[in-house]
Amino acid sequence: MMDLRVPSGLFFTVVGLLLLGMAVFAPDTRAALSDANVNLYCGLAMVVFGAFLLVLAARARKHS
Amino acid sequence: MKPAFIDYLILAVYFAFVLGIGWRLRKRISTSGDFLTAGHSVPVWITSLAFLAANLGAQELVGMSGAGAKYGIMQSHFYWIGAVPAMIFVGLFMMPFYYGSRARSVPEYLKLRFDEKTRTFNACTFAVMTIFSSGISMYALGLLLELVLGWSFTTSVLCSAAIVLAYTFLGGLTSAIYNEVLQFFLIVLGFSPLAIMAVMKAGGWAGMAARLPPVMTHSWRYLGSASENPMGIEIFGLVAGLGFVLSFGYWCTDFLVIQRAMAADSMSAARRTPILAALPKMLMPFIVIVPGIAALALSKMAVGYALPTKGGGYDYDQVLTTLMAKFYPAGMLGVGLTGLMASFMSGMAGNVTAFNTVFTYDIYQTHIRPGAPDAHYLTVGRVTTVVGVALSIGTAYLATQFDTIMDFLQLVFGFVNAPLFATFLLGMFWKRATGHAAFFGLFSGTLAAALTHGLTVAEHKGGWLGAVHTFPSTMAQNFWIAILAWTTCFVTTVLISLATRPRPEKELEGLVYGLTRIRHEESPRWYLRPVPVAVAIGLFAVFLNIWFA
Numbered sequence: 001m002m003d004l005r006v007p008s009g010l011f012f013t014v015v016g017l018l019l020l021g022m023a024v025f026a027p028d029t030r031a032a033l034s035d036a037n038v039n040l041y042c043g044l045a046m047v048v049f050g051a052f053l054l055v056l057a058a059r060a061r062k063h064s
Numbered sequence: 065m066k067p068a069f070i071d072y073l074i075l076a077v078y079f080a081f082v083l084g085i086g087w088r089l090r091k092r093i094s095t096s097g098d099f100l101t102a103g104h105s106v107p108v109w110i111t112s113l114a115f116l117a118a119n120l121g122a123q124e125l126v127g128m129s130g131a132g133a134k135y136g137i138m139q140s141h142f143y144w145i146g147a148v149p150a151m152i153f154v155g156l157f158m159m160p161f162y163y164g165s166r167a168r169s170v171p172e173y174l175k176l177r178f179d180e181k182t183r184t185f186n187a188c189t190f191a192v193m194t195i196f197s198s199g200i201s202m203y204a205l206g207l208l209l210e211l212v213l214g215w216s217f218t219t220s221v222l223c224s225a226a227i228v229l230a231y232t233f234l235g236g237l238t239s240a241i242y243n244e245v246l247q248f249f250l251i252v253l254g255f256s257p258l259a260i261m262a263v264m265k266a267g268g269w270a271g272m273a274a275r276l277p278p279v280m281t282h283s284w285r286y287l288g289s290a291s292e293n294p295m296g297i298e299i300f301g302l303v304a305g306l307g308f309v310l311s312f313g314y315w316c317t318d319f320l321v322i323q324r325a326m327a328a329d330s331m332s333a334a335r336r337t338p339i340l341a342a343l344p345k346m347l348m349p350f351i352v353i354v355p356g357i358a359a360l361a362l363s364k365m366a367v368g369y370a371l372p373t374k375g376g377g378y379d380y381d382q383v384l385t386t387l388m389a390k391f392y393p394a395g396m397l398g399v400g401l402t403g404l405m406a407s408f409m410s411g412m413a414g415n416v417t418a419f420n421t422v423f424t425y426d427i428y429q430t431h432i433r434p435g436a437p438d439a440h441y442l443t444v445g446r447v448t449t450v451v452g453v454a455l456s457i458g459t460a461y462l463a464t465q466f467d468t469i470m471d472f473l474q475l476v477f478g479f480v481n482a483p484l485f486a487t488f489l490l491g492m493f494w495k496r497a498t499g500h501a502a503f504f505g506l507f508s509g510t511l512a513a514a515l516t517h518g519l520t521v522a523e524h525k526g527g528w529l530g531a532v533h534t535f536p537s538t539m540a541q542n543f544w545i546a547i548l549a550w551t552t553c554f555v556t557t558v559l560i561s562l563a564t565r566p567r568p569e570k571e572l573e574g575l576v577y578g579l580t581r582i583r584h585e586e587s588p589r590w591y592l593r594p595v596p597v598a599v600a601i602g603l604f605a606v607f608l609n610i611w612f613a
Contacts, residue, residue: 002088004110008246011081012253015074015399022070022395029393033367034261039395042257049253 003060009053012046019043065212065389071398078402079227081246082409086231086239096441099236100421101168101327106238108333110245112340115324117244120251121411122205122404125352129387130380132356133371135294136280137612139356140349144283145307148342148605150315152598155325155339158316160582161492163326163334165574170319171426177491177575179499180430185506186484187426190319191419193477195452198415199459204381205408206460212385213401221460224405228412229453233446237327237421240413244324247406248344254403255351261391262358265367272361280357284613296537305543309550313481317488320418332587335594342601346608359383412456420448475517475525475542482546483509483553490557495569495576501560509553516545 022029023040031038093099106114131139167173171190175183202225206217231239266272273281279293286292287299295302315321315338325337362369369390372382388400424445433440487506490497518529522541535541572579590596 001092001105002085002242004242004245007081007085007088008249011077011246012249014077018070018074018077019395019399022393026394029395031389031391031393031397033265033362033369033390034393038257038261038391038393042253042396042399045257046253049249 005053005057012050016046068394074398086234089235102237111328111337114241114244115341117248117410118414122408128352129356129384132353133360146311150311151338151342154316159335178502194415194419198456202460203463240417244410247410254399266358266361290536309546313485419452479513482549486554498564505553505557508556509549512552513549
């Protein structure tokens with residue numbers, strides 16, 4: 001059976017990288033009420049979460 | 065609000081993953097059980113997140129943040145009183161019968177415990193209800209996207225329905241459940257940044273409390289009488305109506321959520337499914353309600369945010385989307401919009417997968433064509449999935465024509481589950497309860513609900529038989545309808561049971577408390593046993609209630 005952590009981890013890594021791309025290439029993108037580079041922080045959080053799921057899946061595969 | 069290319073790209077990536085999961089799971093389907101009940105093989109962390117996500121529709125996200133701006137932190141009662149205790153209860157006390165009886169659906173349990181007519185009554189009301197609720201939420205989403213993004217109603221309704229259909233048709237319940245987990249992650253990651261930024265901008269919890277009347281930041285303090293709080297409800301109506309009847313009626317008997325727990329790979333996992341789901345459930349108010357409270361506080365500061373208006377009053381349904389427009393730049397906006405679509409899809413897939421199971425097993429196999437080979441029921445399940453989606457779309461269009469009918473239906477669904485919990489409580493814990501009693505109890509409870517609505521008025525709603533009593537708010541009316549429906553069902557079922565012949569005890573083994581041997585969970589680790597986990601999570605809910613009292 002498919003390990004759900006693999007597609008979920010891949011999905012958040014991809015979306016996180018897209019956000020990081022925005023953060024790097026269009027760093028001045030701001031919404032009306034936010035002063036921070038929102039895409040940077042959210043992108044980082046998503047890449048970390050995605051990688052975390054992938055690491056868990058890889059460890060589970062090694063054990064079995 | 066105008067999405068950029070990157071926002072559409074993120075939405076497209078999401079659609080690709082959702083369809084990909086359905087495609088990968090298609091090979092697992094060889095029997096009707098694989099398709100409709102996921103073959104009792106899903107790991108517990110997945111079933112518990114799906115248990116939560118199937119209930120977390122778009123209307124919940126949009127509605128809860130609006131309610132946060134309207135009622136403040138009191139709205140969290142829908143989670144801390146209106147969900148967590150019932151979720152713990154169903155895991156500890158009811159799941160042994162649902163899972164242990166090997167019933168494939170909640171109506172089928174009613175058949176095993178009571179009789180055919182009780183099952184059919186429940187199966188029919190449930191089937192109608194799932195179609196209408198998925199249609200109504202489709203309508204709500206289409207309307208919102210049209211208003212906020214200028215997308216055409218038809219395009220957004222048909223596109224999202226087609227994607228839900230594709231992945232549920234391919235991979236059945238397993239695919240719906242797997243996608244619900246991805247949707248849950250996306251909702252949390254997509255909306256918690258909004259909550260954090262809105263609260264920070266409003267000066268943190270202390271800043272919000274300083275700018276708002278105290279009733280908005282205390283959940284219990286103003287429940288002494290209905291006139292003290294904006295919900296127009298007093299403590300008894302809230303605790304008995306919402307905390308007991310409505311919440312236990314929904315979380316303990318609604319097949320939409322119970323189906324997720326029944327898909328778990330063991331009894332222990334099935335019991336822990338709703339209990340573990342209670343933990344993220346009680347944290348959801350911080351993501352869905354608190355931003356609404358922050359929005360109200362922001363509207364009182366000179367930062368350039370005003371609550372959206374419609375006609376003469378506030379348009380609370382747009383609180384969430386206006387916050388997104390103010391805080392999310394291109395990129396993150398796409399994640400937020402995708403989260404909104406995801407919540408809509410998880411709600412719809414939940415309804416569709418529950419509908420096809422109940423129709424195939426409890427209506428088709430029981431009344432239309434019993435005894436056919438399993439492959440036939442697999443086909444019926446697949447066809448029903450298509451029909452269910454088509455009917456939902458039809459309902460969504462119906463709603464565009466008859467606005468008030470939808471309002472009314474939504475109210476009806478609010479109390480369809482209320483008498484049901486009395487039936488299950490007596491069925492599972494009182495061996496004397498009989499089939500005739502259950503059927504007429506349910507019937508009289510539903511009738512009592514309709515009569516109460518007809519005889520009472522709140523905010524110009526109800527009272528189609530004359531106004532005997534006026535409630536301060538529709539919420540109070542709803543809670544009291546539920547209390548009366550439950551009580552009527554309970555009393556009628558007890559009385560008729562005592563007057564009818566009980567079933568022999570031998571037939572009730574595995575179905576009723578006291579006649580069932582419940583295996584003690586022997587796992588050496590406390591966090592793998594249902595009872596200690598339930599105690600820990602229950603204590604945390606008590607703490608949250610006290611902290612925000």
